[in-house]
Amino acid sequence: MDAVESNLGGIKVKVCGVVQYINLFGVGIGYTVAAAISAMAIKRSNCFHSSHGKDPCHMNSNIYMISFGAAEIILSQIPDFHELWWLSIVAAVMSFTYSFIGLGLGIGKVVGNKKIKGGITGVAVGTITQTQKIWKTFQALGNIAFAYSYSMILIEIQDTVKSGPPSEAKTMQKATLISVLVTTFFYMLCGCFGYAAFGDSSPGNLLTGFGFYNPYWLIDIANIAIIVHLVGAYQVYCQPLFSFIEINTAKIFPNSGFITKEFEVxxxxxxxxxxxxxxxxxxTIFVIITTVVAMLLPFFNDIVGLIGAIGFWPLTVYFPVEMYITQQKIPKLSLKWICLEMLSFACLMVSLAAAVGSIAGIVDDVKDYKPFQTNY
Incomplete structure (x- = not known):
């Protein structure tokens, strides 16, 4: 938001702020749902193992979301973003842990099947209708967009980088390039091998959808890693929103001891x-709200797709492109300007398609849905 104000100004600053903080709020909801699903996956994995697959092991997600929310209430009392460096490292290690496990299990399943399942065009019509396939394709675009929508915390992360040489900007450029390449590498491998392993019956989440029942202890380790990662990631994404509200509230009520007074313990x-x-x-109220909304809308893939759709184009593409054009003083209608604007327009279409697909998925999910009574 500060970067947009420095380079673009005007109404664009407010639009950026609204989209950015709505997106951060949505991420909190999505991470709460995801953490609860992983926690239930651990419980169900052990239940299936002990009953030898005879017990369907149905369970309610509410207690797991409440537990995750309780942990986040405690961690949210960390005063500012700069004190979260250790949490970011833990989250990164956990991310590699479950990614390697998921990839390894996918490769193992393909080898065990002795064939590659699925087709180049995805799920066959007949398994689902043509309309459902279109919606799910659009929703998948939103899920991919969500994975790359990190620009709203990029500058906050850069602020925690120690002064150079090299400069903070160069350090972040290198870190961003490496991160995107590694992320894309893992996503492509996990997605391709997961689909090759299960074909049209692939679950929405390979680790929590029980595509792999054994070795169950390895699945448990992967899901524990996901939960730990999400505990840290929730704070990394929500701390900028916390800071924004607190700084602006202190400006409005500078003489309020309730808002500005710090007590040292x-x-x-x-x-x-x-x-x-x-x-x-x-x-505390913020975490409670995200938890309650997650309990009301526990639809993982649809929620993630919608969050990705909302934040991807404006925050990851439009504002960065416009700031680059302004900084570099690129003339309108020049070849470079046209290419950048075409890129922005194409990504806008992706975001719109993802939003439509995700909303359609949510509408379909709520047809037989009872609030606070979702069982898996």
Whole structure:
């Protein structure tokens, strides 16, 4: 938002802020749903193993979402983004852990099948209708867009990078390039081998959809890694929103002790913990709201697709492209300007298609849905 204000200004700053913080709120909901699904996957995996597959092991997701929310209420009291560096490292390690496990299991399944399942055009019509296939294709675009929509926290992360040489900007350019390449590599491998392993019966999430029943302990490790990753990622994404609300509220009410006064709580062997009443109440309410909404709409793939659709084009493509054009003073209607605007327009179409597909999926999900009574 600050970058947009510096380069573009005007109404675009407000539009960017609204989209950015709605997206961060949506990420909190999506991560709550995902963490609960992984927690249930662990429980169901052990249930299937102990009953030798005879018990369907149905369970309600609410208790797992509430547990995740309780953990986030505690972690959300970390005062600012700069104190989360260790959480980011843990989350990154966990991400590699479950990615390698998922990839390894997918390769193992393909080898065990002695053939590659599925087709080049995806799920065959007949398994689902042509309309459903179109919606699911659009929804998949949203899921992919969600995976690459990290621009809203990019500058906050850059602010935590130590001063150079090399400069923070060069460090972030290198980190971004490596991250995108590694992410794309893993996504392509996991997606391709997962589909090759299960074909048209591929679950929405290979680890939580029980495509692999054995070795169940390895699946449990992967799902534990997902939960730990999401616990940290929730804070990484929500801390900028926390900070935005707190800074602006303090500007509006500078003389309010409830909002601005910090209480120091001594901790033996550590620096004193700074405690603030407004931070405690506001962040707790925020986590409760994301948890309740997640319990109301526990549709993982559809929610992730919708969040990706909302944030991908404006935050990852449109504003960065417009800022680049402004900074580089690229003339209108020049070849470079036309190419950049065509790229932006193409990504807008992707976002719109993803939004339509995800909304259609949510509408389909809620037909037989009872609030707070979702069982798996």
């Amino acid at each position: 001594p901790i033996p062997g550590c620096n004193a913990y700074k405690f603030n009443l407004f931070r405690l109440i506001w962040r």
